[in-house]
Amino acid sequence: MSEELYEACETGDVATVQACLARGDNVNAKCDGVTPLMAAVWGNNIEIVRILLARDDLDIAATDAGGSTALHLACGKGSAQCVALLGKDRRMSCRIINTKNEYGETAMMRAVEENYLSCVEKMAELDGVDWETENEDGENLEDVARWAFAI
Numbered sequence: 001m002s003e004e005l006y007e008a009c010e011t012g013d014v015a016t017v018q019a020c021l022a023r024g025d026n027v028n029a030k031c032d033g034v035t036p037l038m039a040a041v042w043g044n045n046i047e048i049v050r051i052l053l054a055r056d057d058l059d060i061a062a063t064d065a066g067g068s069t070a071l072h073l074a075c076g077k078g079s080a081q082c083v084a085l086l087g088k089d090r091r092m093s094c095r096i097i098n099t100k101n102e103y104g105e106t107a108m109m110r111a112v113e114e115n116y117l118s119c120v121e122k123m124a125e126l127d128g129v130d131w132e133t134e135n136e137d138g139e140n141l142e143d144v145a146r147w148a149f150a151i
Helices: 003-011 014-022 036-042 046-053 070-077 080-088 107-113 117-124 141-150
Strands: none
Touching (some): 003 036, 014 046, 036 046, 036 070, 070 080, 070 107, 070 117, 107 117
């Protein structure tokens, strides 16, 4: 991926994203370990997330160096809009929804841990969320919530 596409996704430059994709930039190539979709999600750039999700060649299951998906990043950033868009995508599956990062956290755990109730609510609307999941420390969602709300 060109640095230009990555930066445009992160900063919300729709025209540049469209130009990069039109010239054939790889929608799944990683820059600094993240895909254009991850950069758009992290920047909470909803229109760019929509543009990228419209691409048939997009790998929605891609992970960063820490094993997090775009859904993890949306939940960790508190972007309920991104969670909803990703969750509605035809490629979203139980496997992606319940992917664990290097700490054994699912996207739902990230939302709970960061106290992003709006993201938890959007995740709860998705079919297939594993409500019994545990992280690498053996903590379940209730444990994580108890810890998060104690801070």
